[in-house]
Amino acid sequence: MLQFSQLGMPLSRAFQKLAEGGLLTALAPKPPPQPMPPHFRLDLHCAYHQGPGHDTNHCSALRHAIQDLIDQGLVNLGQPSVTTNPLPAHTTHSMSPLLVVFITCILLSHRVQSVLLNNGSALNVYPLATVVTLDFAPSDFGSSTQTLRAYNSTQREVMGTLTIDLLIGLTTFSILFQVLRIPSFFDLLLGRPWIHQARAIPSSLHQKVKFIHDG
Numbered sequence: 001m002l003q004f005s006q007l008g009m010p011l012s013r014a015f016q017k018l019a020e021g022g023l024l025t026a027l028a029p030k031p032p033p034q035p036m037p038p039h040f041r042l043d044l045h046c047a048y049h050q051g052p053g054h055d056t057n058h059c060s061a062l063r064h065a066i067q068d069l070i071d072q073g074l075v076n077l078g079q080p081s082v083t084t085n086p087l088p089a090h091t092t093h094s095m096s097p098l099l100v101v102f103i104t105c106i107l108l109s110h111r112v113q114s115v116l117l118n119n120g121s122a123l124n125v126y127p128l129a130t131v132v133t134l135d136f137a138p139s140d141f142g143s144s145t146q147t148l149r150a151y152n153s154t155q156r157e158v159m160g161t162l163t164i165d166l167l168i169g170l171t172t173f174s175i176l177f178q179v180l181r182i183p184s185f186f187d188l189l190l191g192r193p194w195i196h197q198a199r200a201i202p203s204s205l206h207q208k209v210k211f212i213h214d215g
Contacts, residue, residue, distance in 0.1 A: 030049070040052075107165075116189045128182075136162065
């Protein structure tokens with residue numbers, strides 16, 4: 001039996017967020033079935049089917065479509081690591097051998113817990129799943145024509161760019177990110193562009209990053 005993940009929000013809200021992020025689109029509307037099934041409700045409307053029959057919050061097809069995205073690692077609506085409890089502390093966590101360090105930052109009053117620092121990356125990366133979680137939309141993206149090779153060696157087209165103010169420790173940085181639709185184990189990735197901008201010194205040995213704070 002298929003096990004559904006917890007969404008942490010009504011199904012209608014999840015669909016709205018995923019549609020705004022470009023991860024789901026509504027189905028083409030169809031006329032009511034004939035003969036009409038007993039459970040078909042003309043007084044209810046489903047945004048996913050763009051028609052009557054049931055309400056969006058009880059749409060089984062939509063629930064399966066969202067679960068498919070979760071199973072692919074593209075979204076995590078149930079237990080997001082992005083929270084709304086801003087704590088300006090700069091913390092570090094353990095890391096895998098090929099990475100540098102994870103830090104916690106503040107973005108738009110949200111505490112983003114899994115920000116990967118990686119001096120092996122030539123770009124700062126903003127996964128589309130994080131875009132959806134923080135209520136950005138493709139209309140917020142700047143243009144980009146880049147195609148990149150992801151960490152799993154697959155070609156990925158950049159969906160656009162986002163320039164955001166990110167509070168790291170006591171310092172706010174204006175950072176240009178490339179938005180990618182990729183499965184990821186991080187909320188944001190800060191690569192060499194930010195490391196050089198901040199003159200940061202990440203230490204895999206001590207699981208810390210240091211940089212000069214002006215002021």
